[in-house]
Structure formats: C-alpha cells, structure tokens
Amino acid sequence: MNTVIAFIIIFGVLVFVHELGHLVFAKRAGILCREFAIGFGPKVFTFKKNETVYTIRLLPIGGFVRMAGEDPETIELKPGYHVGLLFNSAGEVNKVIVNNKEKFPEAKMLEVEHADLEKELVIRGFELSDEETLREYKVAEEAYFVMDGQEIQNAPYNRQFGSKTLWQRTMAIFAGPMMNFILAFVIFAFLGIVHGYPVNDAVIGQLTEDGAAQDAGLRQGDKVVAIDDSSVASWEELVSVIQANPNKELEFNITRDGESLSIPVTPKAETVEDKSIGIIGVYMPMEKSFLGSFPKAATETFNWSKEIVVGLGKLITGQFSLDMLSGPVGIYKSTEVVAESGVIMLMRWAAVLSINLGIINLLPIPALDGGRLMFFAAEAVRGKPVDRHKEGLVHFIGFALLMLLMLVVTWNDIQKFFL
CATH class of the missing domain: 2.30.42.10 (PDZ domain)
Structure with a gap:
C-alpha cells in the first residue's frame, strides 16, 4: 500500500507540474483553457474555477490541457438552425440555447441566417414571432452555448490557440517539459538544503x-x-x-x-x-549549505539529463532492446524498490523521473510536445503555419503509434515482473 501511495503521489505531482506549465503560459497568452486533466478516460473528480474545468481521470497515463481552437467543442450555427438567445444586462447575447429550448421559455427564439462567433461576434436571423424582419444581435465576448444541459464557453478567435504569435504558442507547449526540469532542480536543491549534497x-x-x-x-x-x-x-x-x-x-x-x-x-x-x-x-x-545547494542542484539536473539523453542515443545507434523501456508497471516496480531506501531516495527518484518526462516530451515525435515544437520550427522557416488538418493527421497517427508502443511496453513489463 505504501508503494501504491508513493507511486500515485509521484505520478500525480510530475503530471500536475507538467500540465501546469502548459496552463500557466497558455493563460498568460490569453488562450481559453477549457480543461486541465490528470489522467485519461472517465472522470473521477471534477470542479470548475473561472473558465477552466479541473478533472482527475481514471487511467494514470498522463494528462492534458484542452485549449480553445485545439479541441472539438466548437459549435457551428448554420443558416436555418433554430436557437434560443439569452441576453446580459448590456443587451448582448451571453447564452445560445442549441437544444431543449422548451426549458428556457424566457429565451428569444431565432432562425439563424448568419452567425460569426469567432471574429464578428454577431448572430443575424429572423425571430420566430416575426419572420419578416431580419435582426442582428451582438454576442458578448464571454458567451456560452447551452447543449444537453451543459454550458460550453464560446471561444472568439482572439482566445484561440491558433490566433497567438509563434512565440506565445511555442512557450505554451515548451512550458510543460520546462516545468519538469524546474521541478527536478527544486527537489535536488531542497534535498541539498535539508539532507546535504555529496x-x-x-x-x-x-x-x-x-x-x-x-x-x-x-x-x-x-x-x-x-x-x-x-x-x-x-x-x-x-x-x-x-x-x-x-x-x-x-x-x-x-x-x-x-x-x-x-x-x-x-x-x-x-x-x-x-x-x-x-x-x-x-x-x-x-x-549542507543553503547557497551551495543551488549550483549542486543545477549540476545534478544537467548530469542526469545528459545520462538520459545518452541512453536515448542508443535508439539511434541500434544498441537498444525493449527491456530498456518501462511503462507505468515498470515505473511502479522501480518505485517499490526505491521506496525501501526511504523518503530521501524516493524524492531523488521523483526528480530523475521528472527529468526523464521532460526529455521524452521534447523528442520530435508526433503527439508529444516535441512534435508540436517541430511543426512550429517548420512554421518559423516557411514563414507560414503547416496546414492544420495535415498536422492534426500526423499527430493522430503519432498518438495511435504511441498508444500501441505503450501497450507493448506494459505487456513486456508484466511478463518481466509478474509472469
């Protein structure tokens, strides 16, 4: 049970810090972040603060930050649609009722003739009670679609990921791995202060x-x-x-x-x-030295980073076997061994895992942060972004291959440790 708790805490902290980097820099750039999630699959715990829903999901295999413009929650209002409109005190539309309109008798019913909720922020159409007069309504900057009883915030173009500068988008993606290196440095520095450094x-x-x-x-x-x-x-x-x-x-x-x-x-x-x-x-x-712990922490972070990169280099040189990779099962077993040596060694193990997570995510593999950064580098060279649909297809294929690799590695770990 101690190992399970240690594994959950370490995994949770590493993923939380990584995704927090994405969240903070995305919000600083003005991007609407719909969800901050630890894990994948069904939701176990959820709460909403400001614009973002924070969730813990069932499968402990990562996490994500869902940013506007990068998610499938955009709702398109086509001509002929019937919607209900609710207004704020300034007379702007702040809620668009997509279905179950009978639950909102106070809403103004409209047949859509034209809607632009990204740039113009307007809806034009004919009221169902007056089908002769075309009316135009201004949509609030912060407006919501109401569908199946759920409110989904509309994302004007200036709140979407794709509207930001190349530098802002790069930092929003790079911040995740960067935070993993910072976490490792902080852990090493803390251990140096309270326990000493070699x-x-x-x-x-x-x-x-x-x-x-x-x-x-x-x-x-x-x-x-x-x-x-x-x-x-x-x-x-x-x-x-x-x-x-x-x-x-x-x-x-x-x-x-x-x-x-x-x-x-x-x-x-x-x-x-x-x-x-x-x-x-x-x-x-x-x-033990407060000031001396910081350069030692930087040195240790660098040395471990170099060690991991050298290990990954064996992938290129061919000195590689499947046993060199570990998934959640392998990390759990290693955590079990390290936990026997005490809290200090467990914290050092967490720092090494954090560095490993940062480096792995920086690899130029589609669906990873490094894959996204690779496309940004291509955009910087070309002077224009790669077609979003083509990039999305590459990331989808990359994600599918990563999941396949994860299954193979996990099965290999199960055979190695339990069979």
Missing part, C-alpha cells in the same frame, strides 16, 4: 553497521590522507583503491580532530557483474 572529498561519510570500516574503527568525518603510503585526494580515488583490493588489508592514514592516525582496514569482497570488488561500508560524504 562532495568529492576523501572523507568518510555515513557508515553501515556491518561494514569493514565500522569494524576497523573508522568514523564519519575521518579524512583519508593516504592508503598504503599512496596519497588519496578525492572520493573517486578512495573508492577506486578500495574496490581494487577485496579481502586485502589496507593501511588507512587519516586525520581525526587534528590528529594523524593509521588504521588497518580489510575490504569485504562483493560480486558485481561477475567481478569481485572490495567494499568497506561507507557512503559518500555529504555537506
């Missing part, structure tokens, strides 16, 4: 209870000057000497509280990848 000094960090270092009398904070009369200046050098000498007694020359000491330590042998290495049961030294 430093590359030849200093003994925390000791394990059953390790050779504890048995030999080493203490946390001891500075290792030399091993067997060979000087040691960094943590990497210290680890290298220890690993190269399993079951061999080593003379540690250390300084403790200003005093020089010599302590013999025999590393225990452990087999890693069919190779015997020495270990003494100590962790890398940690340092």
Whole structure:
C-alpha cells in the first residue's frame, strides 16, 4: 500500500507540474483553457474555477490541457438552425440555447441566417414571432452555448490557440517539459538544503553497521590522507583503491580532530557483474549549505539529463532492446524498490523521473510536445503555419503509434515482473 501511495503521489505531482506549465503560459497568452486533466478516460473528480474545468481521470497515463481552437467543442450555427438567445444586462447575447429550448421559455427564439462567433461576434436571423424582419444581435465576448444541459464557453478567435504569435504558442507547449526540469532542480536543491549534497572529498561519510570500516574503527568525518603510503585526494580515488583490493588489508592514514592516525582496514569482497570488488561500508560524504545547494542542484539536473539523453542515443545507434523501456508497471516496480531506501531516495527518484518526462516530451515525435515544437520550427522557416488538418493527421497517427508502443511496453513489463 505504501508503494501504491508513493507511486500515485509521484505520478500525480510530475503530471500536475507538467500540465501546469502548459496552463500557466497558455493563460498568460490569453488562450481559453477549457480543461486541465490528470489522467485519461472517465472522470473521477471534477470542479470548475473561472473558465477552466479541473478533472482527475481514471487511467494514470498522463494528462492534458484542452485549449480553445485545439479541441472539438466548437459549435457551428448554420443558416436555418433554430436557437434560443439569452441576453446580459448590456443587451448582448451571453447564452445560445442549441437544444431543449422548451426549458428556457424566457429565451428569444431565432432562425439563424448568419452567425460569426469567432471574429464578428454577431448572430443575424429572423425571430420566430416575426419572420419578416431580419435582426442582428451582438454576442458578448464571454458567451456560452447551452447543449444537453451543459454550458460550453464560446471561444472568439482572439482566445484561440491558433490566433497567438509563434512565440506565445511555442512557450505554451515548451512550458510543460520546462516545468519538469524546474521541478527536478527544486527537489535536488531542497534535498541539498535539508539532507546535504555529496562532495568529492576523501572523507568518510555515513557508515553501515556491518561494514569493514565500522569494524576497523573508522568514523564519519575521518579524512583519508593516504592508503598504503599512496596519497588519496578525492572520493573517486578512495573508492577506486578500495574496490581494487577485496579481502586485502589496507593501511588507512587519516586525520581525526587534528590528529594523524593509521588504521588497518580489510575490504569485504562483493560480486558485481561477475567481478569481485572490495567494499568497506561507507557512503559518500555529504555537506549542507543553503547557497551551495543551488549550483549542486543545477549540476545534478544537467548530469542526469545528459545520462538520459545518452541512453536515448542508443535508439539511434541500434544498441537498444525493449527491456530498456518501462511503462507505468515498470515505473511502479522501480518505485517499490526505491521506496525501501526511504523518503530521501524516493524524492531523488521523483526528480530523475521528472527529468526523464521532460526529455521524452521534447523528442520530435508526433503527439508529444516535441512534435508540436517541430511543426512550429517548420512554421518559423516557411514563414507560414503547416496546414492544420495535415498536422492534426500526423499527430493522430503519432498518438495511435504511441498508444500501441505503450501497450507493448506494459505487456513486456508484466511478463518481466509478474509472469
């Protein structure tokens, strides 16, 4: 149950932060955002604030922000349609009743002759009580269609995604992955402040209870000057000497509280990848510093990003197998293992997953943020946008292929971990 809770929290936070980036920058650009959703499928929880409906959906495989002009909720009023009109205090149409008009006896009934609810914001037509006189009504900037008892906000062209500048659209899409990198940086910085960050000094960090270092009398904070009369200046050098000498007694020359000491330590042998290495049961030294945590967090975010990109590079070079990919099931099992090491490691795992999510979304694959950005780059080069229908078809095919890949990866994870 602890693993389930940890997985839900981590997944929820990563998706929430990602989609929040899209939402904030879209709203800053003046785009009408109809829905902010965590998950896909049937709605489990929903509430509305201002113009946006916030939902949690059943299937935990992502999330989305539905922006006006990018969704199918546009209602077209064609000539001959009969609609009901309700007006605000300024005399503008603020509600257009599409069906079930009998429930709105106070509405003015109109046969539509012409309607432009994007640019002109007008409806012209004949009142059913006076079919001889053509009348024109101004539509409010914030107006709603009422269909099947549900209100759907009309989106004038200036509130639609496609009306915004290339830069505004680019930032609305790029902001999602960007927020994942920012989240990772914040987590690493927080851990550095409250727990400390590793430093590359030849200093003994925390000791394990059953390790050779504890048995030999080493203490946390001891500075290792030399091993067997060979000087040691960094943590990497210290680890290298220890690993190269399993079951061999080593003379540690250390300084403790200003005093020089010599302590013999025999590393225990452990087999890693069919190779015997020495270990003494100590962790890398940690340092707490508020200001120092921020550059360390930036470095760690960069290093993990580079590591993930290098791993993805194997897709291109052919050094790839399906086992290198993990879906929700694989991530759940990894979370289960990491959770056993405590909250600190779980937070670090969340930061790494956040970086991974950001990088994956930046790949130039249709239906992902990177695919959208690829079309924006083409628009910048061509000087005009790619045909929306063609772009939509590409994204649809890309989404279908991604879902197929997700199913294959998930089945592979189930076989690997449960069968």
